[in-house]
Amino acid sequence: MSMAEAIVACSQHSESRGCIGDVSCNWNARSPYIRCAMNPGGECQGCKDYEGA
Numbered sequence: 001m002s003m004a005e006a007i008v009a010c011s012q013h014s015e016s017r018g019c020i021g022d023v024s025c026n027w028n029a030r031s032p033y034i035r036c037a038m039n040p041g042g043e044c045q046g047c048k049d050y051e052g053a
Helices: 003-011
Strands: none
Touching: none
16 A cells, blocks of 8 residues: 555544554554554554654
């Protein structure tokens, strides 16, 4: 999924179910339920595994 596709997919969810986390990270799950594969419960800011798309 490209970055543009991820942003569109997230924006199609209602605000209460939008994608969580930083969608500019390659590890982001682009899901309203799971943040990412590397740090599913943590915050994105300052994450040691961040990989920009």
